[in-house]
Amino acid sequence: MIAAVVILILSTALFFFYFQVTCQKILGRQFDREYFQSIANANRLEFPSLRKSLEEFGAPVDYSRLRMMLRCDFLALTYLLKNAANVNQRYTNDERLLILYFRWQFVSLGLRRLLRLGENAAILRLTAVLQYFANVVGQRVNAVKFGNLTAADYLLNL
């Protein structure tokens, strides 16, 4: 009985641990250059400034605005992932996994806020996912040449 309880708790914890580590490993993928800044500028995404303010000052802006910013950026980037320079018009498996990871971290952000556990780590993880998505979009847009259009021009015309 006790052994089963121990196995249940440890296995569940390890399942989430491996899920998180797998996502972190995918997020750690090296891009040949940083594409996210141009994508963020073209689409007025706010996660780079949010990340910067968190890293420099340690405190984010007010919570409800923060959630709204992250949600809007997430919706914009997932739309771009699916539609910008994507011939198949669908997510890849790793993107699906990261979308799931983002949603999980988003729920965890709310819980951390509720339990007053400090939400900075969760916010940084969320912005890391957004940065990865922006890098993927940027890489795709750059790989396909659209006449004389730059990545920013292409995205503005989308």
Place this chain on the structure above:
Amino acid sequence: MDSIIIRDALQYAGILIEGCLLVYMTRSAQRRRHAGVGLYLFCLLAAGQVRALILRGYGWSSPQYSYVYWTTDFLLVVASFLLVCYFFQRVCEHQEKMWRFVRVLLGLIFVLVVGVSALSFLGNYALLSNRYIAEFNQNLYFTCLVLNTMLYFMLQHLESTDEQLGLLVCGVGIQFAGPAASMALYHLTTGESFARSLVSFTVPICTLGMLLVWAYAIVRVSESAVKVTRRRTGEPALVEVTAD
């Protein structure tokens, strides 16, 4: 009815990915490097086919199917243990001294697991039932899970740069952790219908998760490694990037 369709769809998706990965690996230049993974995938595929064959011939509730199911399950757990050993060997590739120590340790753990299982089996011989076998598999799964976690921390400790191996180990972790947790729940709830259906879903979902992570590690990570190497050696890249 719907749950049966979903479960079957998950299992067929798993078989499809297993087959595709196996074909990809046998055709790729890395087949020697991933020999252990390929062998494990072959075991998964073969066990699935044997089960399907017996199911078609004898039916769901036949003793033949039950016997084949639990035998293949046991063989798969042993194959999982050997897979973890193979990963340990890959980690200790350049450290002969450490591999000698790890080899002895893994042998001892295997003997210990076999010994404890044999004692448990002899003690419960009269009570041999699905519930007992579920507990037995749960323990074996959990041993592999613990070993895999040790392997993961060993990779971190040695500061391994093998991204592919790290992802392969994470995939195995997902495959072991999910079923071990659901089997423990099944055991705690004494086989209630909720726990039973949870087990029947968790196993194919986690196997599918592992296969997708492996596919990413074998196909995508090796591709990006080639790109980075080409860039470092000055060869032309696969995709030319222009400034925006």
